[in-house]
Amino acid sequence: MDIVLPKTVENMWTRDIAKLLGIDIEKALAVQDFLEMDDFDFSECTKEEFEREVKIAYDYVSYEGE
Numbered sequence: 001m002d003i004v005l006p007k008t009v010e011n012m013w014t015r016d017i018a019k020l021l022g023i024d025i026e027k028a029l030a031v032q033d034f035l036e037m038d039d040f041d042f043s044e045c046t047k048e049e050f051e052r053e054v055k056i057a058y059d060y061v062s063y064e065g066e
Contacts, residue, residue, distance in 0.1 A: 013042050017054050031057045 010025055018028035034057045035042075042050070 016050070017058075020051060020054055021058055023058075027058075027061075030061045034061050 010029065014025060014028045014032050017023075017031050018025055021028070021031070023031075031054060035053060038057075040053055040057075045053070
């Protein structure tokens with residue numbers, strides 16, 4: 001039996017990711033999914049931590065998509 005995880009729904013974090021990286025919402029959702037699977041705590045991070053982790057996650061997600 002395969003486990004199906006729920007997809008992330010667009011929220012303010014998705015929009016912040018899209019704006020920071022200059023990407024569309026679909027790609028921002030992929031970055032947010034990655035961060036959530038890694039147990040990133042959006043509500044407790046500083047702006048600098050958020051930006052750093054988003055960029056790292058984007059690099060990983062982009063690399064996996066090639």
